[in-house]
Amino acid sequence: MTGALRRTAAALLAAAVPAVLLVLLPVGPAQAADYRYWSFWKSSGGAWAYQQQGPAVYVPADGTVDGWRFALSPDGGKEAARPGAVGDFAALCTATPAQQGRKRVGVVLDFGTPADAPKGAGAPPAARTACASVPAAATSAEVLAAVAPPLRYDSAGMLCAIAGYPRAGCGEAVDAGAPAASGSPSGGTGLTGPVLGGVLVLLLGAGAWWQLRRRR
Template identity: 65%
Template sequence: MRFAAGVITGLLILLVLAAAPAQAAGYRYWSFWQWSDGGWAYQQQGPAVHVPADGAVEGWRFAVSPDGGRDAARPAAAGDFAALCAGTPAQDGRKRVAVVLDFGGAADAPGGESPPAPRTACAVVAPRAGSAEVLATVAPPLRYDTNGLLCAIAGFPRAGCADQLGAAGAPAGGERPADSASAARTSPSGPALGVGAGLALVVVLGAGAAWQVRHRR
């Protein structure tokens, strides 16, 4: 009976551990947004392939955010195209795209750097220009890594690229969000101990079965 009670207790502990959600990793990176229906919507395509329409508003936010894009910090300012491009007249054969740049707060900046003040711009570009060209027009210099991940806008930050942060907020290395927005890759989700707990559960059940066989003989 004592063994059976121990098995039940062990199973309950394993089930609780298996149900616990994995802690989301934090990353320091630029996320990419589109103003839509009165709010910021996460951009599913990266700036290299997305072609904004005339009158579009694109937003960029630098912050420490979880991987997965939609849960990243949004630009603080609203995306009012009429206001943002009021001082930029339309031109024949060109399109206007408003850009909102939010460099985040001091807590988001890498050590030794101070984030620039937020700013807006109105790019005038060719009709087929993509978001990367729009951004390069209004906020150079841009910095990319060897995989094409956008690392810096207007030279900020000076170093690093989508660094994963440890518990204390320091870079921890490891994988980075891929460029979909930057093209952010969705983090795996689910039980923190899914496979391990399952194997442990098999071990416990096997031990219990063996104990019962021995004591029936």
């Protein structure tokens, strides 16, 4: 009997290990959030490429085009919504004469769609373009300030508004809308039926081991 009881207890304890893991692990995968913000782009080969440097440090060359798009987009840049208009420098700056010691940079501003707009902001402004004539050492932030004031930044230096849009907010995370786990309205761990079953197995295994110790 002792040998059979020992084998039974070992089997129950082995089954209890996955139950412990179920209790410790969260229920359901984490949900990613989207963000409402101005993304920064540069025209490259007739297409938009995500700008890896911030506008305060990037110095665009003469004859280039900066693009901006306000949208509800994933964080990380590459999957963000692109400006709708093409970054064609010749078309944007044909009416702006070149000047000694200055450069011309095209700018495309896309204020997004009504679905991208913050709650209560109303319809976004229409997309527009401009050509900035600025000093040769000007950054993209200075280019933008020359053609689309007022700009608004937060305390960390993040660009929040271009041409006053939007009037409030700055890069807010927007919940993806995934439902909370069953039994856990706040999205916490929560004990589901399978986990409770695992806990029961754990208790049974512990009881069998205690009985084995008493028989020795």
